[in-house]
Amino acid sequence: MARYGMAIDTKLCVGCMDCVVACKTENNVPEGYNRDWITEEAFGKFPNINLEIRSERCNHCENAPCVSSCPTGASHYHDIGGVVLVEYNECIGCKACIASCPYDARFIHPDGYADKCTFCIHRVEEGKDPACVSVCPTNCMIFGDLDDPNSEISKQLNSRKHHSLKPVAGTNPKIFYLT
Amino acid sequence: MHEITTTRNNHLIDPSLEIWGWEIPVYLFLGGMVAGMMIITGYFLFKQRQTEETCSCRYVPWVSLVLLSLGMFALFLDLEHKLFTWRLYTTFQVTSPMSWGAWILIIVYPAILVTILITPPKWLVEKFPVVKKYSEWLNERKIWIKNIGVANMILGAMLGMYTGILLSSLGARPLWNTSILWLLFLVSGLSGAAAFVHMVAKNVYERELLAKADNGFLTFELFVIALMIIGLLTSTQVHQEAAMLILTGPYAATFWVFVVGIGIIIPLIIQLMAVNHKVNHTPWAPIMVIVGGLILRFVIVEAGQVSSWF
Ligand code: SF4
Ligand code: SF4
Numbered sequence: 001m002a003r004y005g006m007a008i009d010t011k012l013c014v015g016c017m018d019c020v021v022a023c024k025t026e027n028n029v030p031e032g033y034n035r036d037w038i039t040e041e042a043f044g045k046f047p048n049i050n051l052e053i054r055s056e057r058c059n060h061c062e063n064a065p066c067v068s069s070c071p072t073g074a075s076h077y078h079d080i081g082g083v084v085l086v087e088y089n090e091c092i093g094c095k096a097c098i099a100s101c102p103y104d105a106r107f108i109h110p111d112g113y114a115d116k117c118t119f120c121i122h123r124v125e126e127g128k129d130p131a132c133v134s135v136c137p138t139n140c141m142i143f144g145d146l147d148d149p150n151s152e153i154s155k156q157l158n159s160r161k162h163h164s165l166k167p168v169a170g171t172n173p174k175i176f177y178l179t
Numbered sequence: 180m181h182e183i184t185t186t187r188n189n190h191l192i193d194p195s196l197e198i199w200g201w202e203i204p205v206y207l208f209l210g211g212m213v214a215g216m217m218i219i220t221g222y223f224l225f226k227q228r229q230t231e232e233t234c235s236c237r238y239v240p241w242v243s244l245v246l247l248s249l250g251m252f253a254l255f256l257d258l259e260h261k262l263f264t265w266r267l268y269t270t271f272q273v274t275s276p277m278s279w280g281a282w283i284l285i286i287v288y289p290a291i292l293v294t295i296l297i298t299p300p301k302w303l304v305e306k307f308p309v310v311k312k313y314s315e316w317l318n319e320r321k322i323w324i325k326n327i328g329v330a331n332m333i334l335g336a337m338l339g340m341y342t343g344i345l346l347s348s349l350g351a352r353p354l355w356n357t358s359i360l361w362l363l364f365l366v367s368g369l370s371g372a373a374a375f376v377h378m379v380a381k382n383v384y385e386r387e388l389l390a391k392a393d394n395g396f397l398t399f400e401l402f403v404i405a406l407m408i409i410g411l412l413t414s415t416q417v418h419q420e421a422a423m424l425i426l427t428g429p430y431a432a433t434f435w436v437f438v439v440g441i442g443i444i445i446p447l448i449i450q451l452m453a454v455n456h457k458v459n460h461t462p463w464a465p466i467m468v469i470v471g472g473l474i475l476r477f478v479i480v481e482a483g484q485v486s487s488w489f
Contacts, residue, residue, distance in 0.1 A: 017186065037187035042180060049180070056187075065350055071278035072266040090266050093259025094200040096277050102351040102488045104196070107189040112260035166488050168415075169351065 001060075002145040004119060006133070007054055007153045007162065012140035015040060015053040019132035019141070023057075026120060026131035030110050034119040036132055041134065052179070055132065055141065057117040058105035059165065059173030060084045064099035075114070079144035081145070082174070083121055088113040102169040119143070146174065147152030185336030196352075196484035202257035204476035207342045208371075211364050211472065214339030215372025216243045217287070219389070221331030224324055225270060229298050233382040240294045242375070247291070251284060252461050276345045283337050290334050291328055339365035340444075346483060354421035354479070354486040357410050363403045368388060369473040370396035374446070374465035393468065397447045404439065423485035430482040441473015 015038045023029060028141045035149060036057035044050045064084050067075045074090035075097050077083070086097075091113040098106045109115040121128035124143075128134065133141040144153035156162075157176055164173040191197045216239050223236040258264055268285070272278040295303075296314050304311045314367070317323055320430035343361030350356050373393035379385040425434040446464035453460050 020186065033189050034187050037185055039183060039185045039187075042182045044180065046180075056185075068274035069277065069348060071212075071272055071275045071281060072263075073270050073272055074266070089263065091260050092263050093261070093264055094257070094277055095259065096275065096349070098192070098198050099196065099349045099484070104187075104189075106343050107192050107357050108198070108259045120228075169488055 001080040001147070003174070004060065004083055004124070004143065004149070005146040005153060005176065006119075006130075007142045007156050007176045007178055009138075009140040009156075009178040010052045010054060011178065012138040013053045013055055013136075014138060016137060018135050018137055019055045022131040022135040023117070023120075026123075029115075032110070033107050033115070035115070052177070054177055055136075056103070056105075056165070057132070057175070058084060058101075059103060059171065059175045060117075060119060062172035062174060064171060065100035065102075069096040069100040071096065078121060080121065080125065081119070083124075084116075085117045085118055085121065086114050086116065094135075102166050102171060103173075152172045180488070187376045195487070199257065199480055199484065201477075202253045202357055204473070205318050206250045206254040206257070207345070207364065207480070208476040209246045209253070209273045210342045211339055211368025211476075212371050212375065212469075213243045213247045213250065213368075214342070214365065215368040216240075216246075216336045216376070217291070217331045217335030217338065218369060219372055219376055221328040221333075221335060224294070224297070224331065225386070226328075227321065227324065228385075229324060231382065233380075234298075235331060235376050235380050235382065235385050236294070237298045237300075239376055240291050240377075243467070244288075244291050244295070247284070247287065254345055260322030276341060276348045280341045280345060283334070287334050287338055290327075290330055296332060297324055297327065329342065336365065336388060339368045342368070346479065349483075351416075352421075352483045352486050353417040353488065354411070354416075354483040356418070357407050359407045359410060360479075363400070363407060365399045367472045367475055370400055370443075374468035377460070378462045380464035385450055386460060387454065390450050390460065392455065393465075394447060394450050397443050397450075397468065401439075401443055417486070417488050421482075424482040424486055425478065428482075429485075430478050433474065434478050434482075437474040438471050441467050442474060443468070446471075 017038055020034060020036055029035050036055060039056050041052045042049060060083055072092055074087045076085060078085045081175045093108060093112045106114050106116040123130060129143050134145045138174045142156055144151040148154060148171045156178060160178045160179045162176040165174050187193055210328050220236045220239050223234055228234045229236050267281040297317055299310050299314050340361040343364035346355040347357060347360040370393055373389045373396055377386055377393055379390040408422055411418045446467040448465040452458045
């Protein structure tokens with residue numbers, strides 16, 4: 001069984017926001033909301049300042065608190081690749097999932113249900129990459145099966161240094177940042 | 180230097196969480212009050228005090244019924260996808276405290292109704308003669324009444340604990356993520372309910388007893404608050420920062436003045452004097468306790484949303 005994840009090369013990402021626009025267009029994300037976004041983290045001491053630019057979204061955690069806190073089962077792991085999804089017709093809009101996500105990756109859609117990145121599961125099921133991955137002009141994002149040792153993402157993660165976000169929160173995120 | 184900037188600006192999420200407004204604190208407060216009232220009523224039933232004409236166990240369940248309904252209405256108002264509320268009751272999600280709560284509330288209602296059946300008011304009996312039949316049947320079986328009392332105490336405890344666990348299971352918000360929150364909300368619910376019954380009790384014995392009990396609950400609540408703060412301060416950096424929100428940060432004034440000062444310490448002093456017959460029992464101390472309990476829920480819910488993992 002596949003286990004979908006994403007590796008994002010912070011050495012290539014320039015923060016152009018193409019991924020953000022692609023997601024909004026592909027998924028009809030309403031104005032004022034984002035399923036993905038750009039974060040810039042600057043650290044170090046002058047003159048040795050480091051800047052990491054990251055395209056961020058729901059991490060499709062393997063130990064997702066948003067799933068375990070959901071009272072209706074609307075938040076769930078999809079059969080395909082363990083992608084974390086919301087079944088809109090089961091969501092009551094209680095916001096427990098939002099409060100439980102350490103990444104603040106979710107929001108309430110103006111129609112009332114909890115919404116977030118779906119890894120463009122509708123595209124993935126057709127064998128395509130998520131919209132953000134497919135438009136990136138620097139090709140900094142790799143989407144694929146973490147369980148397949150021959151997938152591009154597994155190869156990159158095996159050969160490159162990487163980190164995930166807030167690993168101490170214990171959610172086992174499946175998005176990795178190559179550094 | 181260490182600076183993070185983001186382009187995300189989602190409504191109610193950024194710059195800090197604001198997903199829960201007044202509805203959830205009010206719901207948690209009313210749930211706690213009902214929990215406390217059920218425990219007190221359950222205790223009196225267990226002691227077979229229902230035969231006493233002025234026993235609070237005759238009218239407090241009605242108050243519970245009203246408060247519980249108001250609380251559930253507040254919760255309902257908070258839901259963003261209201262048409263799908265019924266989805267709560269087509270499943271039971273064992274890992275979700277909210278699912279537990281939804282089902283606990285469903286069991287609490289009939290428990291309160293059965294309690295009312297023990298000593299139904301006149302108008303109810305006149306309107307529905309069948310009530311009298313069941314009531315007499317129950318009253319012939321003392322052991323049943325004791326058991327209803329025990330059920331009230333257990334369900335009340337579960338309800339009170341759940342209001343705290345609901346928040347403390349949300350690990351992404353360090354201020355809530357303390358395993359003692361259930362105890363704080365339970366004892367705060369008990370002290371609020373004891374204060375309320377003390378205020379309205381017609382029975383002198385019950386009034387004195389509840390004033391004394393309330394003093395115990397308030398003292399215990401102070402200890403629990405101290406333990407919660409110590410727990411946070413000796414934990415990770417994010418938990419320490421969360422504690423600072425109520426210790427010296429933006430919520431400190433409200434917390435210390437309204438929750439600890441007016442909500443616990445001042446009424447405790449007044450009630451200690453009252454039970455030692457130095458001053459008369461007045462509604463002031465109970466009102467302060469109840470208002471303090473409400474503000475406690477507001478402070479915890481709001482400050483908790485501000486606290487986060489860096
Ligand atoms: S990032 Fe947040 S919303 Fe996404 S799976 Fe993890 S906990 Fe859930
Ligand atoms: S808002 Fe919806 S998806 Fe989130 S926990 Fe509540 S019911 Fe589940």
